[in-house]
Amino acid sequence: SGMDNKMVMGHPAGLFVLFFTEMWERFSYYGMRALLTTFLITEIAKGGWGWTNESAMSLYGWYTMLVYATPIIGGYIADKLTGQRKAILIGALLMTLGHASMALEGFEKNFFFLGLGLMILGNGMFKPNISSMVGQLYPNTSAKKDAGYTIFYMGINAGSFLGSLLCGYLGEKIGWHYGFGLAGIFMFFGMLQFFVAQRVFGIVGEQPKKEEVKSTEEEETPKHVVRDRLIVVAVLMIASIFFFLAFEQAGGSMTIFAKNYTQRILEGTQAITFKWLDALLTIIPIAAVTFVLFKLSAKIFDKYPLTIIFTLISFASIAILGIWKVYREFTAIDTEVTVAWFQILNAFFIVTFASLFSKLWEKIWNPSGPVKFALGLLLVGIGFIVLAYGSSSIPKGAETAAVSMVWLVLAYFFHTMGELCLSPVGLSYVSKLSPKKLLGLIFGFWFLASAIANKIGASMGGMIDKISQEYSMSVFFLIIAALPIVVALILLLLNPMLKKKMHGIK
Numbered sequence: 339s340g341m342d343n344k345m346v347m348g349h350p351a352g353l354f355v356l357f358f359t360e361m362w363e364r365f366s367y368y369g370m371r372a373l374l375t376t377f378l379i380t381e382i383a384k385g386g387w388g389w390t391n392e393s394a395m396s397l398y399g400w401y402t403m404l405v406y407a408t409p410i411i412g413g414y415i416a417d418k419l420t421g422q423r424k425a426i427l428i429g430a431l432l433m434t435l436g437h438a439s440m441a442l443e444g445f446e447k448n449f450f451f452l453g454l455g456l457m458i459l460g461n462g463m464f465k466p467n468i469s470s471m472v473g474q475l476y477p478n479t480s481a482k483k484d485a486g487y488t489i490f491y492m493g494i495n496a497g498s499f500l501g502s503l504l505c506g507y508l509g510e511k512i513g514w515h516y517g518f519g520l521a522g523i524f525m526f527f528g529m530l531q532f533f534v535a536q537r538v539f540g541i542v543g544e545q546p547k548k549e550e551v552k553s554t555e556e557e558e559t560p561k562h563v564v565r566d567r568l569i570v571v572a573v574l575m576i577a578s579i580f581f582f583l584a585f586e587q588a589g590g591s592m593t594i595f596a597k598n599y600t601q602r603i604l605e606g607t608q609a610i611t612f613k614w615l616d617a618l619l620t621i622i623p624i625a626a627v628t629f630v631l632f633k634l635s636a637k638i639f640d641k642y643p644l645t646i647i648f649t650l651i652s653f654a655s656i657a658i659l660g661i662w663k664v665y666r667e668f669t670a671i672d673t674e675v676t677v678a679w680f681q682i683l684n685a686f687f688i689v690t691f692a693s694l695f696s697k698l699w700e701k702i703w704n705p706s707g708p709v710k711f712a713l714g715l716l717l718v719g720i721g722f723i724v725l726a727y728g729s730s731s732i733p734k735g736a737e738t739a740a741v742s743m744v745w746l747v748l749a750y751f752f753h754t755m756g757e758l759c760l761s762p763v764g765l766s767y768v769s770k771l772s773p774k775k776l777l778g779l780i781f782g783f784w785f786l787a788s789a790i791a792n793k794i795g796a797s798m799g800g801m802i803d804k805i806s807q808e809y810s811m812s813v814f815f816l817i818i819a820a821l822p823i824v825v826a827l828i829l830l831l832l833n834p835m836l837k838k839k840m841h842g843i844k
């Protein structure tokens with residue numbers, strides 16, 4: 339590739355520039371998202387907009403759909419006109435302005451909507467192109483490419499973790515515009531950092547592909563091979579819709595559970611011993627696993643030094659999560675365990691376990707892409723079976739239900755392990771299987787899967803209530819569990835055919 343070969347910790351130096359740019363961008367994206375619905379439904383006297391839950395979820399659904407739909411346009415613009423680097427900078431600038439605009443909602447309500455619009459456009463220019471740049475730092479055949487995407491994915495979730503925690507806290511406790519504003523400040527620094535450091539990329543992402551030297555490997559790839567590989571990408575995308583769909587749905591239904599659970603505690607109908615037991619049962623396994631990871635990773639450090647940083651972050655996170663949980667349970671504050679909480683838990687599990695999965699593929703077992711996807715979908719199914727079991731004591735049509743947090747955390751654990759088989763792996767496969775000239779566009783299609791899932795997921799929330807009137811909660815979760823499991827089985831059946839169509843790409 340066209341990189342100068344400066345390496346840092348075994349990876350191209352450019353990876354770390356992309357890592358931190360994406361980390362701060364995701365800090366602001368998830369930080370803002372953690373505030374969005376809570377802000378909208380908070381009563382006007384407390385600085386919110388006093389919307390109904392339904393309207394807030396509707397806006398949330400549209401927003402998260404559009405944010406992941408525009409990457410098709412942004413990816414294509416970078417392919418044909420600007421190249422990735424300019425597109426990333428334009429996107430980052432639009433998003434910085436978007437966050438600034440949202441922070442001004444107190445002066446003029448329309449600034450809020452203007453902000454959302456700018457962020458939708460900005461993310462379209464940013465997300466597909468930063469994702470495709472990661473892969474271009476490595477030769478297509480390099481096994482390091484997968485590891486590169488895993489590290490990048492840790493950056494995404496380190497940002498999500500910090501953003502949800504800090505913006506969530508500032509927004510709810512100090513003032514909404516401080517939360518929105520903080521998101522904007524970090525977006526700005528992410529942009530600045532990318533701008534200053536971009537020389538490290540050499541010619542990567544500088545020009546659209548058509549103007550580059552004609553002797554790339556792709557020019558020699560026969561047409562039917564390109565077509566076959568795109569078929570594989572398309573099949574993986576369809577499978578990923580079922581993943582993100584189930585995942586979004588889980589967030590929605592678990593939020594309802596968690597709210598009811600918290601309500602019971604606040605009303606004092608939950609025995610105190612239960613709170614401690616739940617807290618301990620949540621924290622001890624996480625601490626134990628992190629401890630084992632920490633021990634194991636001593637051997638890995640020389641080869642994979644980022645692990646040390648992230649294990650330390652994990653330890654800090656456990657403390658924060660534990661304190662956070664106990665704090666929320668024992669103070670009669672007017673907040674609930676909301677979407678933000680699960681966002682934080684999800685990011686936490688990713689940062690903790692990502693390197694373990696990447697080691698698994700690298701050293702122990704490296705099945706084909708479709709098999710990894712199938713495994714991811716099976717894990718999602720298992721997560722829902724856990725929820726079905728956990729909710730089996732709830733009578734049908736119950737208005738509120740108290741379900742132990744242990745089930746929620748365990749389910750989210752399985753779902754996040756599924757994500758690790760699917761999402762970072764998916765980015766890497768899109769990068770390897772796509773023709774270089776259309777890289778941005780195809781990454782755009784990859785994110786379109788999330789767009790569709792986000793929209794359907796958000797509007798499925800209402801279904802829970804209806805179904806639980808007629809059947810029990812458990813039945814509802816078993817139905818949702820069946821969906822990804824069936825898709826997983828189909829993928830396993832298709833695997834031999836898909837593998838052939840990948841023409842040697844691992």
Ligand code: GLN
Nearest residue numbers: 364406494582761785788
């Ligand atoms: N959490 C990942 C990210 O923010 C995955 C997003 C997605 O929906 N594909 O990049």
